[in-house]
Amino acid sequence: MDSSSITGNVHLTDAQRIDWLRLIRSDRVGPHTFRSLINHFGSARSALERLPDLARRGGADRPGRIYSEEDARAELAASRQIGVSLLAPGEAGYPPRLATLDDAPPLLGVRGAKDVLMRPMIAVVGSRNASGAGLKFAGTLARDLSDAGFVIASGLARGIDQAAHRASVAGGTLAVLAGGHDKIYPPEHEDLLMAIIASGGAISEMPLGHVPRARDFPRRNRLISGASLGVVVVEAAHRSGSLITARIAAEQGREVFAVPGSPLDPRAAGTNDLIKQGATLITEAADVIQAVEPIMGRPIELREPDDEAPPDFEPNASDRARITDLLGPTPLLLDDLIRMAGTSPAIVRTVLLELELAGRLERHGGGLVSLI
Incomplete structure (x- = not known):
């Protein structure tokens, strides 16, 4: 289980670091999407297994490229060779204030004196x-x-x-x-x-x-x-x-x-x-x-990690149609979308995740989303 790694003080295992690298380097997975996938499926490995199905449900003609384990291992080795560590938020050397952002890089290439960056x-x-x-x-x-x-x-x-x-x-x-x-x-x-x-x-x-x-x-x-x-x-x-x-x-x-x-x-x-x-x-x-x-003088508070796997919310066809119909090229606040959809926030976020992985959703600042 690595769902806690987004926010807490953590140290990824080598296997988790490979999975995280594969996920963030896969097509249409940015920091926001990465966070949503980890929070939804509980681990990067589980999210990687579900990427093709999520993209298909979102309307993609074909699934996006998934970064291979071989490529991830090669990138990790090449990075280490020149003194670059790929760090997760909460690991020593990852600037603490940067780690608190919603769109903080899930893996940050860090080179130099790690203690200074804290x-x-x-x-x-x-x-x-x-x-x-x-x-x-x-x-x-x-x-x-x-x-x-x-x-x-x-x-x-x-x-x-x-x-x-x-x-x-x-x-x-x-x-x-x-x-x-x-x-x-x-x-x-x-x-x-x-x-x-x-x-x-x-x-x-x-x-x-x-x-x-x-x-x-x-x-x-x-x-x-x-x-x-x-x-x-x-x-x-x-x-x-x-x-x-x-x-x-x-x-x-x-x-x-x-x-x-x-x-x-x-x-x-x-x-x-x-x-x-x-x-x-x-x-x-x-x-x-x-x-x-x-x-x-104010401590930077990070959310407590959740050790339990989150529930797997699966929207039905009616949910998908209603939420997609509410979206358009004009950015809409996520809170307004949830209210108008008349369903749970988890269902709405899952549909948005599917659309994003299908390349059909754009996220804007201030919690706004729109269809591409």
Whole structure:
């Protein structure tokens, strides 16, 4: 039984780690779907056995590809060969705040000093095309926060990210990668990454060999903010990736900080807008520390694991038809769907799981779902 591994302090067996890797690497299984499958069937192995049937019930013409045990063993061995551990939420080295997210990676590739990654983190992000003043402030802020005991999290990008990492290498910094651990972007930061993992760490949810694409960076950004107590945006133009990180941070319940800039500099337009929208204005590390100290005083509560296998709810044809008919291209709140369907939440979630594995369902932020 490995249903407790989603939330509690755990250590997966080798067999469970292989099963988890097979499940998360299978077609149409993301973190949300993985969690639903584990909660529904009690273990990754049981879920793997049911994937084809679930996809068929959801209307798929053919079942999605299931990651083979041979491929999983090969990936695990290749990861270990370069010093990457594939960790589950709750295992030592998996950033504790990241583990509390609903869409936390079920297996996270972690490289470096695992004990450092268990410490409180502050994210520092900003423009790739940063100004000299922005780079200097990011470095000073990161160094001061590092001296105060925080691990600095960022995305290993050019500009602000690079300045924050370099200034905090000695105290420990976390590089969050958009690609696999062997596909570093930008390539010229490979030397910086080697320095980072000597006293800090790097994490990725992507498999080895995965070259980062444009759509991978917003997905990566949720890990930067999710691992942190708060996110500091130093410089950001309108519609920048850093503003996406700030928005995700707010959705995750993290603190959002912004450094004010000249209204004449487009690189400060996004940060100035964040302040107008309610982000905390900061001008020094003390501002950040003062804001997060009350949060650090509250323990992060993880749900108690359930040692009993959950009941196997099986919707009938009428349930499936009614729930599917209520869905459409316009996103609908899950709570509203349950109320309108007039059946149990477990039945609704099972039908949604079937549709998702058939490639017919899209999940949006805020508990919204829609048909594709």
